Amino acid sequence: MMMMSGWFFAISILVISISETIRWIYRWRNPKCKGILPPGSMGLPLLGETLSFIVTANSIDIHPFVRKRMNRYGPLFKTSIAGRSIVVSTDPDFNDFVFRQEGKLVEMWYMDSFAKLLRQDTTAASGHVHKYLRHLVMSHFGVETLKTRLLPQLECAINRGLQEWAKQPNVQLKDQTAAMIFEFTAKHMLSYDPERSSDDNIVGNLSNFLEGLMSFPLRIPGTAFYRCRQRQQKVMKVISKIVEERMKRSNSQGDFVDEMVEDMRTETFMTKEFASHVLFGILLASFETISSTVALAINYLSEHPSLLQQLTEEHEEILNKRRGGNPGGTDGLVWEDYRSMNFTHDVVNESLRLANVAPGILRRVIKDIHVNGYTIPRGWAIMVVSAAQHLNPNTFEDPLTFDPSRWKNTGSNAKAKNFMAFGGGGRTCAGADFSKVLMAVFLHVLVTKYRWTKIKGGDVVRSPTLGFADGFYVSVSPKHASNIEE
Template identity: 55%
Template structure:
């Protein structure tokens, strides 16, 4: 819950400059309710999960719309967040209506905070359980600090691209987690697959785990092994690793997610030590969840 709140606050600040923590708002709970309602029976009467979802969605959309209205009316210099850029683009792009922008920001928030926090929780659990992986991850980030002219400066893009093992760890957590249990697509024409016909108009659900846990592609598929990515060909990865979907419908937040997770690990392993206290039991509902949470002890490193 703490990690989910942290990711939500960070994402909201990055996307549209709204600091929920400073303003005492607890909107992450509303977005959690909305996520849970995605698989609820669509019965819109008071007392149902679906009714509560619609109410929470309305409040969230109103907040985003109010922030957008405030930014458009403000004479202050734009701060450079995602919504600022969209406000600037609205001057020249006619398709960027207020409704469009509000739905895009809402979609970003909805799709990012719980999936990122679940993947990070899984990765932390696996790192604690695999000390050799944790040690190599620490060594990679300590080397970056050692070679940095100013140890207090932020991560540069060059440093980010050099974090080879970190990217392997993240890929492995994404592969095992399959945070999105299914990817939905609609057939626009009749499709022949292994002698079967999928009629045009039918909805197809792709199950990433069927690819990402396939033993014919990934040796010992249930084993946490970041080193497997070292020699894996680009073609194999493209066809068998789809945590963000693929093609023209690739998740627009894919790179944002990877940068956020990489930055999180850089700060975490260079400043803190982790030990597991309890929890970490993985469940599906159908998304990746930790029913009893993951409780860890975090202690500050002394340099």
């Protein structure tokens, strides 16, 4: 009798456990919502559809994860990535609506992995803090500063970088471009000199950093997030040390750090930790995304000799005009030269359109959103997929073709709605002009003073961020002997 009771108890526990597991799986697959959720699948419990999201795709096209679900569910679909409930949007009208609802229905947000690395309160700064940070970036890297100070400094830095490239048998283009950009931005933000700080290796620790940002935030050795965390801590240690030293000094360098240290006296949110995380975030943003887009542009120009010739002619004409109007004077670029680079602007826009370095732009829902009969609950995230708009055949004919001429007939209104390389709404990237000027100046120096040969690699992959399967190696040589320093 006792044995039968024991078996009955064990079976009852097993049945209850199975029932609870089934209920839990049902709740996972059917999240609570005061309305109807967009169609889609939440995938496996906890894991969601993360593995499908991070799979490597050997194409510049929209990542298969998004493409397949667009075809199955339409322009809005639900999913779960890295443990978070997300609605993915490929709808231009809804995306425009989302950006206009900043601070009302949505707020800036990053995946938990990035939030833990960069502090969510720093990256999602709103109101007064956001205005302060935007003003800070614009004052150091905005149009007025580019006009009066940064343009010639950028040209000098790129000249030095390409001179070094020409002394080497070949260079890994994306990595070397990233190092060049980092050296420039770090100097202007932190007065950081990598030659005097060679042991810090910030460049190496930031290289391909985005690979771990879409991963589960698991601090387990061997995971992508753990590697990211280790590298981030090394970079943060260097940045924090710089901020700390600057707080103790009385003389000013006139850079980002000095302005932040000065504002610690009046702004309660401006602490050493906050300043360090902001500096890390801005360095990472400039370092990773611009270098990938520059590498993609050079890759396409390598494959289209006629476009390269057209680009070269535009820049040689700029040089000839300056030499003709100023015999014996400097050949350095001025703002009017940059503004006159019409074809170059088209090349830059086309490269940005195709690059789509990040898989999407994220926002967190702070009030239920009702759209097309569906409800997106508070607390969920929205991922705006810019690639879906940039590669939409209804907007851009032959969208996978590198065709800078398409921008000649693209009006500003159409561009504003269908081109979001730098985000949208009030959160448009404050460094957009700096990024475009940097790319244009890089192309100017490269095509007027150097030639290059593609050595190996260059095959684009998405995983889901933009990369090159086997790197992208080129050999750079000067057009004239004077371009190499003795």
